[in-house]
Amino acid sequence: MGRAPCCDKANVKRGPWSPEEDATLRSYVERHGTGGNWISLPQKAGLKRCGKSCRLRWLNYLRPDIKHGGFTEEEDNIIFSLYKTIGSRWSVIASHLHGRTDNDVKNYWNTKLMKKIMAAGGSINTPLSNIQIANKLHHPSPSPSVTSPPAQIPVMKTEAAFFPVATLEPSFPYVSASSSSMTVDEGFRNGYINWIDEEICFEQAPAFFPELGFSSWTELLGGFMNDDSRTILWPNADAKQQGVYQSLYS
């Protein structure tokens, strides 16, 4: 059984928005705000649209602070840098670009920037995402893979247990400066590890590898490697001082 639809599809208009609909929505939101409820907004505003559709139209197109037009080189650099650090978390990336939406950034990346970078000889190595790690737990495979997992894998609750990303943000970016990077073995020896939940690290980790599809910590950490494949993109020192990181093999 599928998910219940958010609205009556038969009675709502779909497809491109007309200028009249744009005007109606803009006028309504400017006068009344969203009221914290997009679902009921279309009816109040007199639009035959799904609430989700209204929300998307407003956020991605009608909002007054939206920046339209081409991306600057500075924006390119920010997107590329963040993508390499955190992967396809478009809303986070967009939050670093004033006036850009996640949809904008995602489209720009998929249609232009990625090709531009590849054409320039760049490599696009992203961290092994939280979802990918968690996906391995729930969908173990014999051979490790760093390709994107199938969409919509229900792993989010597990993800939080593995990677306390929320604890780290907004100062989460890994540092890759040579002074802050080290080999995997050094990392373990020095007791910097890890992002992984304490209970799992200390009590369950060794048993996890076959199930996760990894044969070692090194393999798991491969997704966080620098381009030279020998050093880790390492979390910053602040996070360590905050006690977020604990020794695995101390």
Place this chain on the structure above:
DNA sequence: AAGCGTTCCAACCGCGTGAGA
């Protein structure tokens, strides 16, 4: 000018999350 393939982006879809009942 017509036909075809490609690119781009607005919009949709379905899921996880979190607030509140």
Place this chain on the structure above:
DNA sequence: TTCTCACGCGGTTGGAACGCT
């Protein structure tokens, strides 16, 4: 504690616009 429901997100799709032959 459990359930419900709206929100926000990332992935995907459809079709208009564009470019090439």
